[in-house]
Amino acid sequence: MDELIREWRDRVRATASRGESLQLRGGGTKDFYGRAPVGEILDSRDYAGVVAYEPTELVITARCGTPLADLQAVLAERGQELPFEPPAFDEGATVGGCVAAGLSGPRRSSVGALRDFVLGTRIIDGRGEVLRFGGQVMKNVAGYDVSRLMAGSLGTLALMLEVSLKVLPKPVAERTLRFELQQAEALSRLNAWGGRPLPIGASFWHDGALSLRLCGAEAAIDAAGRELGGEVIAADEAAALWRDLREHRLPYFRSGGALWRLAVPTDAAVLPLDAPVAVEWGGAQRWFCGELAAKRVREVAEAVGGHATLFRGGDKGDGVFHPLQATIARINRRVKEALDPQDVFGRGRMYPVD
Amino acid sequence: MGERNEALAMAQREADFSKVDRTRLVEALAAALPAQCLLHAQEDLQPYECDGLSVYRQVPMAVVLPRTEAQVVAVLRICSEQGVPVVARGSGTGLSGGALPHAHGVVLSLARFNRILELDANARIAVVQPGVRNLAISEAAAAHGLYYAPDPSSQIACSIGGNVAENAGGVHCLKYGLTVHNVIRVRAVTINGEIVEIGSKAPDGPGYDLLALMHGSEGMLAVVTEITVRLTPKPRLARCILASFDDVAKAGDAVAAVIAAGIIPAGLEMMDQPATAAVEQFVHAGYNLEAAAILLCESDGTPEEVAEEIERMRVVLEASGATDIRISGDEAERLKFWAGRKAAFPAAGRISPDYYCMDGTIPRKRVGEMLLAIQGMEGKYGLRCINVFHAGDGNMHPLILFDANQPGELDRAEAFGADILELSVALGGTITGEHGVGIEKINQMCSQFTTPEIETFFRVKAAFDPAGLLNPGKAIPTLNRCAEYGRMRVSNGQLPHADIERF
Numbered sequence: 015m016d017e018l019i020r021e022w023r024d025r026v027r028a029t030a031s032r033g034e035s036l037q038l039r040g041g042g043t044k045d046f047y048g049r050a051p052v053g054e055i056l057d058s059r060d061y062a063g064v065v066a067y068e069p070t071e072l073v074i075t076a077r078c079g080t081p082l083a084d085l086q087a088v089l090a091e092r093g094q095e096l097p098f099e100p101p102a103f104d105e106g107a108t109v110g111g112c113v114a115a116g117l118s119g120p121r122r123s124s125v126g127a128l129r130d131f132v133l134g135t136r137i138i139d140g141r142g143e144v145l146r147f148g149g150q151v152m153k154n155v156a157g158y159d160v161s162r163l164m165a166g167s168l169g170t171l172a173l174m175l176e177v178s179l180k181v182l183p184k185p186v187a188e189r190t191l192r193f194e195l196q197q198a199e200a201l202s203r204l205n206a207w208g209g210r211p212l213p214i215g216a217s218f219w220h221d222g223a224l225s226l227r228l229c230g231a232e233a234a235i236d237a238a239g240r241e242l243g244g245e246v247i248a249a250d251e252a253a254a255l256w257r258d259l260r261e262h263r264l265p266y267f268r269s270g271g272a273l274w275r276l277a278v279p280t281d282a283a284v285l286p287l288d289a290p291v292a293v294e295w296g297g298a299q300r301w302f303c304g305e306l307a308a309k310r311v312r313e314v315a316e317a318v319g320g321h322a323t324l325f326r327g328g329d330k331g332d333g334v335f336h337p338l339q340a341t342i343a344r345i346n347r348r349v350k351e352a353l354d355p356q357d358v359f360g361r362g363r364m365y366p367v368d
Numbered sequence: 369m370g371e372r373n374e375a376l377a378m379a380q381r382e383a384d385f386s387k388v389d390r391t392r393l394v395e396a397l398a399a400a401l402p403a404q405c406l407l408h409a410q411e412d413l414q415p416y417e418c419d420g421l422s423v424y425r426q427v428p429m430a431v432v433l434p435r436t437e438a439q440v441v442a443v444l445r446i447c448s449e450q451g452v453p454v455v456a457r458g459s460g461t462g463l464s465g466g467a468l469p470h471a472h473g474v475v476l477s478l479a480r481f482n483r484i485l486e487l488d489a490n491a492r493i494a495v496v497q498p499g500v501r502n503l504a505i506s507e508a509a510a511a512h513g514l515y516y517a518p519d520p521s522s523q524i525a526c527s528i529g530g531n532v533a534e535n536a537g538g539v540h541c542l543k544y545g546l547t548v549h550n551v552i553r554v555r556a557v558t559i560n561g562e563i564v565e566i567g568s569k570a571p572d573g574p575g576y577d578l579l580a581l582m583h584g585s586e587g588m589l590a591v592v593t594e595i596t597v598r599l600t601p602k603p604r605l606a607r608c609i610l611a612s613f614d615d616v617a618k619a620g621d622a623v624a625a626v627i628a629a630g631i632i633p634a635g636l637e638m639m640d641q642p643a644t645a646a647v648e649q650f651v652h653a654g655y656n657l658e659a660a661a662i663l664l665c666e667s668d669g670t671p672e673e674v675a676e677e678i679e680r681m682r683v684v685l686e687a688s689g690a691t692d693i694r695i696s697g698d699e700a701e702r703l704k705f706w707a708g709r710k711a712a713f714p715a716a717g718r719i720s721p722d723y724y725c726m727d728g729t730i731p732r733k734r735v736g737e738m739l740l741a742i743q744g745m746e747g748k749y750g751l752r753c754i755n756v757f758h759a760g761d762g763n764m765h766p767l768i769l770f771d772a773n774q775p776g777e778l779d780r781a782e783a784f785g786a787d788i789l790e791l792s793v794a795l796g797g798t799i800t801g802e803h804g805v806g807i808e809k810i811n812q813m814c815s816q817f818t819t820p821e822i823e824t825f826f827r828v829k830a831a832f833d834p835a836g837l838l839n840p841g842k843a844i845p846t847l848n849r850c851a852e853y854g855r856m857r858v859s860n861g862q863l864p865h866a867d868i869e870r871f
Contacts, residue, residue, distance in 0.1 A: 068731070068733065069627075069628060070624035070625075070627050070628045070732065070733065071731050071732055071733065071762075072627060073731075093630050094630075116572070118572075122571070123571075126545065126549055127571065127572060129577055129580060130545065130548075130549050139820075139824065141820075143820040145818070145820055145821050145824060146818075146821065147821065147824075149796070149797065149798050150731065150796060151729040151730065151731060151761070151762050151763075151796075151797050151798055151801070152541070152542065152729070152761035152762065152763075153537050153541070153546065153729045153758070153761050153762070153763045153798075153801035153802050154729055154798040154800070154801060155534060155535050155584035155798075155800050155801065155802060155803075155804050155805070156798045156799050156800050156805060156809075156813060156816055156817075157805075157813065157816075157817060157821070157825050157843070157844065158581055158584070158585055158589075158825055158828050158829070158844075159535075159548070159580045159581055159583060159584060160581075160824065160825075160828065162548075162577055162580035162581075163576055163577055163580060163581060165577060165580075166572070166576075166577060167576060167577075171576070182632060183627075183630035183631070183632065184630070186630065205490050205491065205492075206490070208492055208601075209489060209490065209492055209512065209513065209514060209601055210513070210601050211513075211601040211602065211603050211604055211669065211670065212601075213669075213670075213673070230669070230673060231669070231672070231673040231676045231677060232676065233670070233672030233673050233675065233676045234669055234670045234672055234673035234676075236672065237670050237671075237672045237673075238670075277570040277571050277572055277573075278569075278570045279491055279493075279568075279569035279570055280491055280492075281488070281490050281491040295571065298570065298571050299571070315570075319568055319569050319570060320568070320569075320570035321568070321570055321573060321574055323574070335574040335575070336573075336574040337574075338574060338575050339564070339565065341558065341562045341563075341564050342564055342565070342566070342575060342578070343575070345564070345578060345831055345832055346575045346576050346578075348830070348831035348832075349576050349578070349581075349828065349831045350576075351827075351831070352375070352824065352827035352828050352830070352831050353824065353827075364575070
């Protein structure tokens with residue numbers, strides 16, 4: 015076993031025996047996300063590098079501290095990518111942090127979320143045991159899907175040493191269309207289009223304009239373009255739009271107030287929020303940047319069967335993630351205990367410790 | 369927070385349920401359910417003694433067929449109070465014995481939960497009960513130009529609840545995903561009778577991804593009573609290439625070459641020569657019987673997209689040494705190409721009194737090695753094996769042919785199967801891609817996982833089911849079982865399960 019892994023195991027055990035907590039951290043680009051990180055920092059960047067990459071197997075395995083940009087560059091050399099387009103949010107984002115944050119970008123609605131691409135992990139649990147779950151193959155039902163559980167766990171379950179992710183070829187072609195539409199009309203069209211076999215990769219509505227990104231075979235995009243109409247956006251301008259949307263560099267996301275993410279059914283009507291919103295994922299992800307009580311935002315989301323996260327800024331005193339139903343909360347706590355009985359990892363990062 | 373002990377007790381050895389009192393159990397169930405929802409006479413229990421893997425049989429103490437969620441809650445409360453094992457069952461088509469009854473337990477059949485509760489074409493979702501057949505969802509959605517993508521070969525009979533329990537795949541999952549990628553919510557009842565909603569119509573719910581845990585959990589965490597699935601727009605057109613190869617390794621390389629060219633086919637299946645010979649006798653699919661292997665390579669989408677992709681695939685397959693390439697000219701011909709592949713299991717059943725289906729997944733590049741090793745095993749065990757294979761995702765279904773009436777053949781078939789599974793692990797794969805561990809592959813789990821990993825599985829189970837009453841003895845082996853099986857994975861130079869008594 016690697017010397018560093020031995021060292022980390024010892025450190026986890028020692029921290030557990032002292033009843034203290036570790037903050038698992040890569041580049042720190044997602045420090046803003048979730049409740050405030052506490053505990054001594056364990057810097058995952060000491061364990062970096064692509065362990066295995068087999069383009070024809072559509073799988074890449076990387077160590078937790080591998081810079082996300084490095085992994086993406088390795089894939090790009092072979093015309094492949096992480097199709098869920100994870101946001102980096104800043105320089106220095108790592109693969110481990112990306113999986114732990116569990117965030118997906120603009121194409122989530124067409125290709126699936128980050129969690130859909132997790133195939134396997136090697137972890138150190140809260141007892142200091144090195145464990146392996148899942149693997150490097152697409153289909154695997156041996157044992158419970160513990161590796162997928164790591165996605166979005168914010169470093170509260172285990173220290174991920176390695177992760178295997180499914181990758182896909184980049185789309186052969188892309189084109190972005192723009193439509194001048196009010197939100198209600200945009201939502202209605204997005205849902206209608208979603209029911210048709212069109213190569214829609216991503217969508218974004220804000221301030222009276224709907225941008226629609228087509229991804230696929232050249233011929234399919236031509237055919238869809240004829241069918242849908244709209245104004246074709248220049249390729250470089252379109253690339254910048256989707257990148258800036260993914261990275262929250264658009265002015266909308268930089269206004270400085272509390273940024274809420276509301277996840278709702280795609281066909282939920284325009285939400286009664288009295289400030290500008292931005293809509294992604296065919297209507298399923300709605301950003302809200304404004305001053306409104308947490309309780310009210312959560313009510314708005316719940317009223318349509320959704321949930322709300324205080325994504326960035328604002329007052330975290332009322333919690334960040336949507337409250338869980340009592341039985342689900344109990345199962346969550348017990349899942350946490352299953353992997354990390356002494357609460358070594360990411361104490362209180364998701365929900366307050368009771 | 370702190371250590372809990374029940375999970376470790378569960379992990380150590382199989383629980384003893386011999387103290388379950390049949391009379392008391394049946395009385396309590398009879399008081400909670402209408403008469404037609406409870407079976408306990410020996411002749412009524414017989415039909416439930418096995419699932420699709422009929423070599424394992426066990427008559428349960430009782431079978432319940434609830435019609436409402438309230439009845440499911442009542443049954444689970446009774447079993448929880450009396451400490452009775454519960455085995456949930458869908459259509460009983462499972463191939464790993466996951467729904468094999470427990471001798472001292474109740475089989476909870478969800479066959480009467482067979483209604484589609486809501487089909488929302490605009491939101492592209494369907495809310496269904498777990499006993500609904502997989503294909504019935506697509507049939508109901510067809511009027512809206514939608515379908516439910518995962519299509520296990522038993523889709524005409526298998527239930528969506530069973531699909532969740534096994535995380536079922538099918539021939540189109542390389543492009544469209546497995547069950548876990550197409551289910552957005554389940555409603556379930558815990559062993560204590562509590563109702564939980566996991567996931568919703570809104571994406572990426574808060575908390576840990578319990579929805580992922582539920583998939584492939586083989587009825588060991590909670591009993592699902594409702595499932596919300598995502599529906600997919602039906603592609604306008606699908607066309608299929610039938611390519612022949614004079615060498616199995618070349619066919620395997622062609623699969624890699626297609627993917628290296630940046631193509632994700634809608635379906636990518638391989639059959640070896642014994643398999644094509646077996647099916648061609650019954651279904652005249654027009655396969656080239658001279659070929660050492662054939663590939664079925666499908667493209668779907670808009671007519672323009674399909675034309676473009678079929679041409680790209682044809683070029684790659686030719687360059688990979690295909691000896692013959694045929695492209696379906698119309699829907700009838702496409703279905704004819706697929707008819708042979710879909711008839712593989714029935715064909716095995718017709719050329720041999722019994723067959724035993726394996727389900728290992730391996731990295732695609734190791735397929736040639738695996739097929740060669742299987743040929744060697746045919747000699748070793750004196751049994752034939754035909755190979756069909758979801759080439760796109762590395763999931764192999766070797767069908768071992770045997771005759772259970774010949775003394776020793778069943779044992780040889782099982783030993784043959786165990787060899788294949790262990791080789792799957794050794795080649796960097798897994799013992800089961802989509803059929804589940806059930807009772808069938810439980811010993812091989814000891815080869816794939818170490819003691820602390822198995823303990824973790826038991827702890828995860830205890831998070832949902834602390835008393836260990838849901839489908840005990842399946843999917844995750846106890847450490848005692850692994851010690852007895854004696855073929856354990858050695859990791860980091862240490863003998864795993866070293867702390868366990870050996871027999």
